[in-house]
Amino acid sequence: MVDRPLVPITCTGLSKIHDNGVMALDPLDLTFEGGRTIALIGPSGCGKSTLLRLIAGLEQPTAGRVSLAGLAPAEQAARGAIAMAFQDPSLLPWLTLRRNIALARTLARQPADPRLVDELIGLVGLEGFHETRPAALSGGMRQRAAIARALATRPQVLLLDEPFGAVDELTRRQLARDLPPLWQPLGTTTLLVTHSVDEAVLLADRIVVLSPRPARVVADLPVDLPRPRPPEMTETPEFRRIAAQALQALAQGVADNPALAAQ
Numbered sequence: 001m002v003d004r005p006l007v008p009i010t011c012t013g014l015s016k017i018h019d020n021g022v023m024a025l026d027p028l029d030l031t032f033e034g035g036r037t038i039a040l041i042g043p044s045g046c047g048k049s050t051l052l053r054l055i056a057g058l059e060q061p062t063a064g065r066v067s068l069a070g071l072a073p074a075e076q077a078a079r080g081a082i083a084m085a086f087q088d089p090s091l092l093p094w095l096t097l098r099r100n101i102a103l104a105r106t107l108a109r110q111p112a113d114p115r116l117v118d119e120l121i122g123l124v125g126l127e128g129f130h131e132t133r134p135a136a137l138s139g140g141m142r143q144r145a146a147i148a149r150a151l152a153t154r155p156q157v158l159l160l161d162e163p164f165g166a167v168d169e170l171t172r173r174q175l176a177r178d179l180p181p182l183w184q185p186l187g188t189t190t191l192l193v194t195h196s197v198d199e200a201v202l203l204a205d206r207i208v209v210l211s212p213r214p215a216r217v218v219a220d221l222p223v224d225l226p227r228p229r230p231p232e233m234t235e236t237p238e239f240r241r242i243a244a245q246a247l248q249a250l251a252q253g254v255a256d257n258p259a260l261a262a263q
């Protein structure tokens with residue numbers, strides 16, 4: 001365990017109305033424990049990316065606040081404590097894979113660590129592509145590069161927004177097994193947005209199920225399965241029980257939504 005404080009995340013009365021009048025978040029109260037991995041699942045367009053962007057300090061709330069261990073997102077971001085891998089990975093096209101990942105440490109004012117960069121490239125399955133530029137990588141490879149880049153700063157807060165969307169199923173399951181051991185010993189508070197219920201159960205300590213827009217919490221499920229969680233675990237009755245609960249909550253959230261039920 002790295003000797004540094006855990007960073008819990010508290011959202012209080014958080015609401016966001018976008019410039020076009022769309023209310024992405026109704027006042028939302030949520031606490032994410034420091035050092036844990038929490039999966040957020042919910043229907044497309046319910047406000048998951050908006051929530052992550054508010055926590056990252058990339059957008060400002062219309063009302064309410066986000067606190068990361070008592071500091072505002074912008075303050076934690078300025079300390080280099082937050083790393084993100086978002087739906088569309090934005091790698092710099094003129095830099096090689098190795099330099100894209102190494103750059104994250106420079107931007108966070110951390111000393112260069114070529115061994116860590118090489119190790120991460122191998123762990124996300126991109127061995128041999130160190131000197132390749134992003135244009136010559138597939139979409140799924142770019143997503144894996146973005147995850148390696150996010151981990152390169154050994155962040156205290158890691159925000160993953162559908163990081164495996166373009167990755168094939170087999171590789172996803174390998175990443176679900178191989179990646180958590182990279183951030184868990186660091187006490188990293190990890191929020192993972194995913195559309196895959198199985199991925200949520202494989203990776204998370206807790207699953208928060210959100211309703212259609214504006215997002216509200218429909219279920220908050222602990223995932224008390226042992227780690228490591230190999231791909232075969234998805235077939236066990238305990239795993240399937242939690243996955244079924246999450247799916248049922250998703251369906252319930254849609255059924256309870258008056259706007260959608262009226263359609």
Ligand SMILES: Nc1ncnc2c1ncn2[C@@H]1O[C@H](COP(=O)(O)OP(=O)(O)OP(=O)(O)O)[C@@H](O)[C@H]1O
Nearest residue numbers: 018019020022024043044045046047048049050051
């Ligand atoms: N910059 C923006 N300007 C205006 N509206 C926005 C903006 N970003 C998001 N929205 C709207 O806010 C709502 C929530 O969007 P958000 O991207 O947070 O959803 P999501 O849950 O991440 O969806 P998905 O699962 O499809 O990624 C949507 O109705 C979307 O159209």
Ligand SMILES: [Mg+2]
Nearest residue numbers: 048049087161
């Ligand atoms: Mg999204």
